[in-house]
Amino acid sequence: xxxxxxxxxxxxxxxxxxxxxxxxxxxxxxxxxxxxxxxxxxxxxxxxxxxxxxxxxxxxxxxxxxxxxxxxxxxxxxxxxxxxxxxxxxxxxxxxxxxxxxxxxxxxxxxxxxxxxxxxxxxxxxxxxxx
Numbered sequence: 722x723x724x725x726x727x728x729x730x731x732x733x734x735x736x737x738x739x740x741x742x743x744x745x746x747x748x749x750x751x752x753x754x755x756x757x758x759x760x761x762x763x764x765x766x767x768x769x770x771x772x773x774x775x776x777x778x779x780x781x782x783x784x785x786x787x788x789x790x791x792x793x794x795x796x797x798x799x800x801x802x803x804x805x806x807x808x809x810x811x812x813x814x815x816x817x818x819x820x821x822x823x824x825x826x827x828x829x830x831x832x833x834x835x836x837x838x839x840x841x842x843x844x845x846x847x848x849x850x851x852x
Contacts, residue, residue, distance in 0.1 A: 729782040731849045733819060737772055738842040741765060741806035743798055762809065769813020781819055782849035783827040787811070790834045790844040804833045810845055819847070 742750075742761060751758035789810070791803050811823040821827055829850055 729780045733778045733781045734846040735776050740841050743802040744805035765809035766812045769810045770816040773817035773819050781847040784829045785847045785849050786830045788832040788846045792836050792840045
């Protein structure tokens with residue numbers, strides 16, 4: 722999915738493969754070392770940025786609704802722990818230029834859906850909504 726026109730898009734969807742840190746993992750790392758936690762945040766934010774840039778989707782119109790469809794291979798993790806990774810994803814989307822900012826002015830709603838299959842990752846869809 723590529724937007725070469727330069728005009729902001731009404732809809733963007735990006736697949737972020739793999740497992741992303743959940744809240745419990747992050748808290749455990751932070752308890753051991755705040756510097757290690759900062760490195761994890763920087764690393765996963767950079768990964769999200771690189772993935773978003775590889776899609777070459779350009780900027781999405783804002784305000785928008787963000788829908789995250791989390792694909793999990795088991796039901797062991799609580800949804801709120803899994804959804805914590807949205808922090809890394811949104812920060813990466815901002816750094817990649819897909820979103821101008823991740824505040825309430827640009828994001829009206831965040832929806833989390835959970836699918837259980839053999840495919841770890843998250844599909845992030847951003848859809849423009851009226852002002």
